[in-house]
Amino acid sequence: MQIRDRIRELRRVRAGLLRPNPRNWRTHPAAQRDALRGVLAEIGYADALVARELPDGSLELIDGHLRAETTPEAEVPVLVVDLDDDEAAKLLAVLDPLGSLAGTNQDALAELVERVETESEAVRKLLDEMVGEGTAADLPEPSRPEVDIPEAFQVVVECRDEEEQRGLFERLQAEGYACKLLTL
Numbered sequence: 001m002q003i004r005d006r007i008r009e010l011r012r013v014r015a016g017l018l019r020p021n022p023r024n025w026r027t028h029p030a031a032q033r034d035a036l037r038g039v040l041a042e043i044g045y046a047d048a049l050v051a052r053e054l055p056d057g058s059l060e061l062i063d064g065h066l067r068a069e070t071t072p073e074a075e076v077p078v079l080v081v082d083l084d085d086d087e088a089a090k091l092l093a094v095l096d097p098l099g100s101l102a103g104t105n106q107d108a109l110a111e112l113v114e115r116v117e118t119e120s121e122a123v124r125k126l127l128d129e130m131v132g133e134g135t136a137a138d139l140p141e142p143s144r145p146e147v148d149i150p151e152a153f154q155v156v157v158e159c160r161d162e163e164e165q166r167g168l169f170e171r172l173q174a175e176g177y178a179c180k181l182l183t184l
Contacts, residue, residue, distance in 0.1 A: 006081045016072035019060045023089055028066045038120025048077040052088050062092050
């Protein structure tokens, strides 16, 4: 398998100039925001944000929205990638979930966390929650995307066969209803 290097350059950019991706699906609860502030205060930036250059020269984020939002005046490291819109959407969709698929070696995690010193209450809480009682069952569930599902009113109609389904679908569409065909 040939793997392409899609990174064009590492650039330092004022975070406030980075455009948020309109397709970003991640939300950031207060506990995560607080923990990130704690890590940034104690360590600083040690990882790059990821963005693609748009035709007008601006940079659109793919990864690092919360970091950019948290420190809008800071010059931050940004990996500029040469992805088109569809490739950027794919990476945006899978980057965080890929990381959450990793397993946990509880002993190694407990040993690592024991070595970590922090003045941040939010970081300490995060570390304590990660280790829990020392069993995998006590670890927080891997993050799942939060999906905002708008209220919708729908009708499911059973049809005798595919021909009747197609006819009903076409009639309802002609009447202005938003329809989808499903076979269960």
